[in-house]
Amino acid sequence: MMRQLQHLATAASLLVPALFAHSAAAASEINLPSYHYGDPIKVECMNRSSETGEHIQLANNEIEWVPFPVCNETQKPLEFHYGIEGEVNCTIPMVSDPFFHLLEFYLHADAPLMCRLANRPPQHIEAVGEQPHTPEHIPLVFALAGTLQMSHLHIATHLNVLLHSTPKHHIHPHDSGVIDSGIAYSTSPLAHNVPGAEGKGGRTAAAAENSRRLIIGDPLPLSFSVRWFPTPHLPKTEGHVEWSGMGNHVGPSTVFYSLVSFLAGLIVSAVYFFGTVLPKRLKGRALGGATPLGYGIGTGGGVGNGWGIATKRAMD
Numbered sequence: 001m002m003r004q005l006q007h008l009a010t011a012a013s014l015l016v017p018a019l020f021a022h023s024a025a026a027a028s029e030i031n032l033p034s035y036h037y038g039d040p041i042k043v044e045c046m047n048r049s050s051e052t053g054e055h056i057q058l059a060n061n062e063i064e065w066v067p068f069p070v071c072n073e074t075q076k077p078l079e080f081h082y083g084i085e086g087e088v089n090c091t092i093p094m095v096s097d098p099f100f101h102l103l104e105f106y107l108h109a110d111a112p113l114m115c116r117l118a119n120r121p122p123q124h125i126e127a128v129g130e131q132p133h134t135p136e137h138i139p140l141v142f143a144l145a146g147t148l149q150m151s152h153l154h155i156a157t158h159l160n161v162l163l164h165s166t167p168k169h170h171i172h173p174h175d176s177g178v179i180d181s182g183i184a185y186s187t188s189p190l191a192h193n194v195p196g197a198e199g200k201g202g203r204t205a206a207a208a209e210n211s212r213r214l215i216i217g218d219p220l221p222l223s224f225s226v227r228w229f230p231t232p233h234l235p236k237t238e239g240h241v242e243w244s245g246m247g248n249h250v251g252p253s254t255v256f257y258s259l260v261s262f263l264a265g266l267i268v269s270a271v272y273f274f275g276t277v278l279p280k281r282l283k284g285r286a287l288g289g290a291t292p293l294g295y296g297i298g299t300g301g302g303v304g305n306g307w308g309i310a311t312k313r314a315m316d
């Protein structure tokens with residue numbers, strides 16, 4: 001009995017500090033700053049050698065992160081704003097010789113345009129004696145697309161930027177003010193190949209406008225369509241889009257029609273089978289070991305093949 005109590009006491013003495021440590025960690029997690037709607041988020045990128053494309057390593061073996069190039073529109077390096085969706089323009093006023101060579105590495109995928117965002121805003125108030133919180137970052141790759149030519153390059157200058165925040169459990173879907181992940185990628189990378197793309201006509205003209213022939217010294221007009229998601233999940237189109245090969249009018253009524261015609265086909269086949277095929281067979285010979293069901297479907301003579309979807313397509 002005494003021994004058991006001793007064990008219990010030892011266990012408790014081990015457990016109690018652990019509990020305190022846990023709650024302390026939880027408390028400091030709560031005290032960490034989080035972004036508010038509209039807060040600026042700086043984009044920092046890996047500094048790379050324009051000769052080799054390799055990242056620059058600092059004396060302490062750390063990677064050197066430098067601000068994204070300055071945008072002519074804001075006279076500041078590129079920034080995004082927490083939760084704010086929309087179009088952001090960032091024209092790099094003049095592509096220098098080293099930057100041009102870096103673009104060649106990016107377009108050729110020899111090196112990624114690897115950037116990062118702080119997952120939380122910088123901490124302002126530091127309590128005395130408290131360890132300052134070391135910022136954590138999420139990677140943001142700018143998947144720039146284009147083609148290299150002898151004297152110039154083509155670059156798809158419009159990029160989609162998808163940013164996710166971590167979810168917060170709440171009655172209503174709610175974000176946490178903490179960034180979870182992100183990606184940026186050029187859209188319509190083949191636009192410069194489209195014949196007559198320089199000409200007129202809706203989407204191709206827009207795509208061609210976002211494809212830039214670039215030489216050293218040119219401005220580089222980047223544009224970003226920024227979208228935010230309050231969780232790491234992506235929304236689904238849930239059948240609102242008619243994908244190629246899906247048929248013309250796929251919707252609940254088509255599904256219903258398909259189901260009805262499928263069942264009708266099945267019934268017609270069954271009636272035909274049990275009414276005509278089976279009695280004939282039964283007359284011919286005794287029902288043997290081989291199941292006759294294998295013959296029933298598909299011999300409906302065009303009355304109903306059992307696949308209502310195909311019937312529906314043919315009627316469209």
Ligand SMILES: *[C@@H]1O[C@H](CO)[C@@H](O)[C@H](O)[C@H]1NC(C)=O
Nearest residue numbers: 047048049056064065066067
């Ligand atoms: C990037 O590294 C190069 C080579 O070390 C250096 O000359 C350059 O100043 C760095 N860029 C920035 C923005 O610090």
Ligand SMILES: *[C@@H]1O[C@H](CO)[C@@H](O)[C@H](O)[C@H]1NC(C)=O
Nearest residue numbers: 073086087088089090221223
């Ligand atoms: C971005 O640039 C395009 C083309 O120059 C322009 O039409 C558009 O209004 C600009 N958008 C913003 C938000 O400045």
Ligand SMILES: *[C@@H]1O[C@H](CO)[C@@H](O)[C@H](O)[C@H]1NC(C)=O
Nearest residue numbers: 072073091092093094219220
């Ligand atoms: C940069 O901005 C200035 C002032 O708005 C403008 O005059 C100039 O044409 C811009 N340069 C480029 C390359 O867009």
